[in-house]
Amino acid sequence: MAEIKLLDIATGKEKSKVSAPDEIFSQALRTDLLNDYVIMQHRAARQGTHCTKTRAEVTGTGKKPFRQKGTGNARQGTLIGPHQYGGGVAFGPKPRKYKSKLTRKTKVLANQVALSQKRYEGSLYVCENLDIKSGKTRDAVKLIKGMDAKNVLFIGNFSEETLRAFRNIDTGKLLSPDLLNVKDVLFFEKCVMTRDAFEWIQKHLTIDSKSEEKAA
Structure with missing residues (x-):
């Protein structure tokens, strides 16, 4: 099993580690898959x-x-x-x-490779929750500075106040786990998953997840 750093959001420091499946977080580097996925995203944006x-x-x-x-x-x-x-x-x-398509298997594998590379770099974290109750941008900026990072990608489902706090800054981005994509994972210096997002990724970001859902 792979290990991912468990982040203390209050201090921005690592407090322990959590186990993660090798299938998702220990993939070998595949630059061809990453390249194909990013090209697909750029073409779709045109x-x-x-x-x-x-x-x-x-x-x-x-x-x-x-x-x-x-x-x-x-x-x-x-x-x-x-x-x-x-x-x-x-x-x-x-x-x-200009849109182009990739197979579901290719997209899943590309996301696995991107997350694996972040883990190898020591830039992938799990946190219990992220909730900025004040909704203030200054609190979001303070959080990112506390992590000693140029920019940070947060993956999870967030409250309206938290979304508002990050709305007007380019050093932090909030992303729902079902919108996980290679470009964002590679672009941001650090990547933080909430506990719920981490569990969602383990369940859905597998090659066989769709067939298992149909069987159920």
Whole structure:
């Protein structure tokens, strides 16, 4: 069994360790999976609303601008062609979807690899609970500074006051366990799971979890 540091939220220090399954928290590094997952996230974030007009869509006449010979100019048959200023664009971008898909097994394994790397770095923690009753941003900032980290990702289900405390800072992020993703885990210097989130991950972040749920 792997071991993860148990964090005392009040002091920001480690107070003991908890056991964790090797299947999730002791995976070998797979940069190919991490790369594929992050690319999928970046592609999904693209709007894809870029659009240019073709020669059929621009405003303009199709009339020949001047006679074929005798003007000294190069012959022209239209003013809306791609070679003309203000003309249509040839092979320009059109609205499209950039989303790509990965299999469920690949996504689960990529998240396991990301969490495992955090554990190997000593940057993965479990805490009993995170609840900032005041809802004040200064208390959230103080908490992060107490952990001696540039930025921290907190995974769990949080109260409205806690969400409000973290809403306006970029050094801390609150994430529901069902929205766990590779990009956030890798980006933040430290990653803290609440006890409930830790148990949820053990139950759901396994290759066979979906088939077990169907069987039940």
